[in-house]
Amino acid sequence: MAGERMDREMRQQPEILSRLLARRGEIIGSVRGVLPGDLAGVVLIARGSSDHAAILGRYLIEAVARRPVGLAAPSVLTLYGSEVDYRGYLVVAVSQSGRTPEIVDVLGRARARGARTVAITNEADSPLAEGADVTVHLDAGTEEAVPATKTFTAQVAAFALLAGAFGSVPWDEDAWERVPASVSSVLEDPEPAGLVAEALREAEGLIAVGRGYLFAIALEAALKLKEVTGILAEGYSAADLLHGPVAVVEQGFPVLTFVAPGPARASMEELRAVLDRRGARVFLVGEDPTADLPVPGGIPEPLATIPVAVRAQQLAYSLGLRKGLDPDVPEGLTKVTFTR
Amino acid sequence: MAGERMDREMRQQPEILSRLLARRGEIIGSVRGVLPGDLAGVVLIARGSSDHAAILGRYLIEAVARRPVGLAAPSVLTLYGSEVDYRGYLVVAVSQSGRTPEIVDVLGRARARGARTVAITNEADSPLAEGADVTVHLDAGTEEAVPATKTFTAQVAAFALLAGAFGSVPWDEDAWERVPASVSSVLEDPEPAGLVAEALREAEGLIAVGRGYLFAIALEAALKLKEVTGILAEGYSAADLLHGPVAVVEQGFPVLTFVAPGPARASMEELRAVLDRRGARVFLVGEDPTADLPVPGGIPEPLATIPVAVRAQQLAYSLGLRKGLDPDVPEGLTKVTFTR
Numbered sequence: 001m002a003g004e005r006m007d008r009e010m011r012q013q014p015e016i017l018s019r020l021l022a023r024r025g026e027i028i029g030s031v032r033g034v035l036p037g038d039l040a041g042v043v044l045i046a047r048g049s050s051d052h053a054a055i056l057g058r059y060l061i062e063a064v065a066r067r068p069v070g071l072a073a074p075s076v077l078t079l080y081g082s083e084v085d086y087r088g089y090l091v092v093a094v095s096q097s098g099r100t101p102e103i104v105d106v107l108g109r110a111r112a113r114g115a116r117t118v119a120i121t122n123e124a125d126s127p128l129a130e131g132a133d134v135t136v137h138l139d140a141g142t143e144e145a146v147p148a149t150k151t152f153t154a155q156v157a158a159f160a161l162l163a164g165a166f167g168s169v170p171w172d173e174d175a176w177e178r179v180p181a182s183v184s185s186v187l188e189d190p191e192p193a194g195l196v197a198e199a200l201r202e203a204e205g206l207i208a209v210g211r212g213y214l215f216a217i218a219l220e221a222a223l224k225l226k227e228v229t230g231i232l233a234e235g236y237s238a239a240d241l242l243h244g245p246v247a248v249v250e251q252g253f254p255v256l257t258f259v260a261p262g263p264a265r266a267s268m269e270e271l272r273a274v275l276d277r278r279g280a281r282v283f284l285v286g287e288d289p290t291a292d293l294p295v296p297g298g299i300p301e302p303l304a305t306i307p308v309a310v311r312a313q314q315l316a317y318s319l320g321l322r323k324g325l326d327p328d329v330p331e332g333l334t335k336v337t338f339t340r
Numbered sequence: 341m342a343g344e345r346m347d348r349e350m351r352q353q354p355e356i357l358s359r360l361l362a363r364r365g366e367i368i369g370s371v372r373g374v375l376p377g378d379l380a381g382v383v384l385i386a387r388g389s390s391d392h393a394a395i396l397g398r399y400l401i402e403a404v405a406r407r408p409v410g411l412a413a414p415s416v417l418t419l420y421g422s423e424v425d426y427r428g429y430l431v432v433a434v435s436q437s438g439r440t441p442e443i444v445d446v447l448g449r450a451r452a453r454g455a456r457t458v459a460i461t462n463e464a465d466s467p468l469a470e471g472a473d474v475t476v477h478l479d480a481g482t483e484e485a486v487p488a489t490k491t492f493t494a495q496v497a498a499f500a501l502l503a504g505a506f507g508s509v510p511w512d513e514d515a516w517e518r519v520p521a522s523v524s525s526v527l528e529d530p531e532p533a534g535l536v537a538e539a540l541r542e543a544e545g546l547i548a549v550g551r552g553y554l555f556a557i558a559l560e561a562a563l564k565l566k567e568v569t570g571i572l573a574e575g576y577s578a579a580d581l582l583h584g585p586v587a588v589v590e591q592g593f594p595v596l597t598f599v600a601p602g603p604a605r606a607s608m609e610e611l612r613a614v615l616d617r618r619g620a621r622v623f624l625v626g627e628d629p630t631a632d633l634p635v636p637g638g639i640p641e642p643l644a645t646i647p648v649a650v651r652a653q654q655l656a657y658s659l660g661l662r663k664g665l666d667p668d669v670p671e672g673l674t675k676v677t678f679t680r
Binding site for chain 2 (some may be wrong): 040043048050051057058059060063066067068069070071072073074075079080081082083084085086088089102147161170204205211212215223226227228229230232235237239240243244245247248250263264267279320330331
């Protein structure tokens with residue numbers, strides 16, 4: 001049946017998240033064990049969905065580590081052969097399969113040049129895991145659908161746990177316990193996604209936008225929509241959207257906005273005013289009770305990214321089915337991309 | 341006349357680049373004077389077009405500095421108030437006007453927490469310049485058209501010069517002298533852009549893709565096309581495009597590919613094969629003699645980004661005029677974006 005695997009994997013998310021949480025102490029301890037004494041910075045390596053988890057990961061880690069965190073540009077090392085000195089750095093590579101050659105290569109180069117290294121992967125015996133000082137095993141089970149769902153939320157959870165290795169996290173630890181239930185309640189309520197999918201059925205393009213922690217979720221939502229439905233969806237931070245690209249938003253153009261209570265809200269409200277003036281069709285995703293795609297409230301913004309991401313998965317899935325596509329195998333895509 | 345200012349500013353580029361080159365020694369010397377003794381890393385701060393110059397800047401600097409270079413996520417500091425320790429870092433902020441409050445704010449926070457700071461700006465007496473240890477003044481003259489053209493190429497040149505402060509650059513210094521003439525010859529030959537614009541006249545969406553140094557130019561080309569023509573253009577690295585988003589490329593979908601001779605070429609050729617299989621309409625930008633938008637050959641890849649960027653400006657300009665729009669003032673955009 002079309003979309004059967006993606007649907008099954010989405011439903012596995014609460015249990016996978018609970019299992020990761022149960023290993024919280026072990027994960028934090030193992031990463032803490034390899035942290036450089038005088039931390040110069042942190043570099044994250046990823047592509048695709050994992051890259052979006054890493055973009056969120058850099059916010060989560062920088063807030064706790066209090067040293068700059070950045071994302072690697074793999075080609076500086078792999079294409080141009082620059083010999084970058086990574087002494088003092090923790091380098092974290094993220095790959096579902098642990099087999100994307102470029103990611104394995106970049107982590108190896110960083111380690112050879114002084115970095116302490118962590119692999120976040122779903123395959124504990126992959127080349128990536130073998131090449132790292134420490135592995136955070138996602139234990140999410142085989143991913144059979146091409147669009148990553150359970151891997152993405154598990155990666156986000158792994159980054160949030162890993163942040164705890166650097167010091168005390170800026171969210172209530174008890175909040176963690178509410179995340180799996182929040183994801184379950186989203187999964188048990190597919191109607192809102194169906195309604196938004198119906199409204200987007202004829203859309204050729206779409207913009208997904210967030211700010212702060214939810215920026216990465218906007219990017220991931222756009223990727224899921226592209227992969228599963230073929231729609232031209234582009235993700236933006238609210239700040240970047242206003243620096244020019246908002247020019248594409250005409251009367252009736254659909255915009256998915258990701259909004260959390262908290263410091264990013266004011267910026268999203270300013271954006272909303274601009275979008276309304278341009279006549280955009282705005283859909284709201286978040287804990288607001290009037291949201292088109294609501295999520296349960298009461299979870300701190302960094303962790304609320306997880307149920308919000310599941311809403312975006314639901315939307316992509318639902319729109320894909322409505323378009324007569326098979327969400328499990330988007331046309332022409334394969335599971336591991338062999339980038340050099 | 342529609343597009344008069346954008347056209348004038350594009351034509352000023354060779355002279356602006358020559359003036360910057362003439363100040364090469366002064367620029368390198370002033371930045372060298374503030375480099376931390378034991379460099380931990382480099383962080384770049386920017387938004388919009390300047391962000392694309394910074395993405396290229398990170399490649400240019402990392403290759404020479406041999407310490408990790410990353411891009412700031414301003415909201416970690418400005419929204420969430422994280423107190424990141426920047427000791428040992430050089431932090432470079434890029435803003436045409438030097439007045440975007442968020443950029444000024446982030447540079448100030450980094451400086452207060454130990455960073456050595458550089459401003460790259462067109463306004464030598466702006467708040468950004470006043471808040472930095474050293475200013476690289478672009479001296480590009482007032483920018484009156486909303487889409488940044490001369491500022492972008494001047495910023496790229498500034499980054500390439502600034503890289504020289506860290507050590508010896510991986511390109512022949514004489515090559516610099518050929519850049520302004522190369523830009524002139526592109527400007528004197530607008531026909532190819534007119535032909536591609538004609539072919540794109542009815543396109544609703546487009547993908548721009550590069551790898552390595554030209555990745556940033558693909559991003560900038562997509563932004564210029566969005567701003568000036570309202571087309572849904574998205575920029576990608578070839579590696580990321582294959583990780584899912586290629587799903588949107590159907591029969592006849594237009595893709596602009598940015599290709600340079602050099603190590604990124606093989607990856608672009610693999611991508612080309614995938615695009616051809618999917619029936620994309622591929623347009624080639626680069627020094628290849630068969631290119632749809634050719635640039636003069638013989639300039640090393642990092643510096644060839646400048647004439648290639650001018651080809652993309654020409655295309656956006658030409659397509660905007662053909663669509664009956666005024667490239668100088670895209671609908672609803674203003675010059676300085678007051679992001680908080």
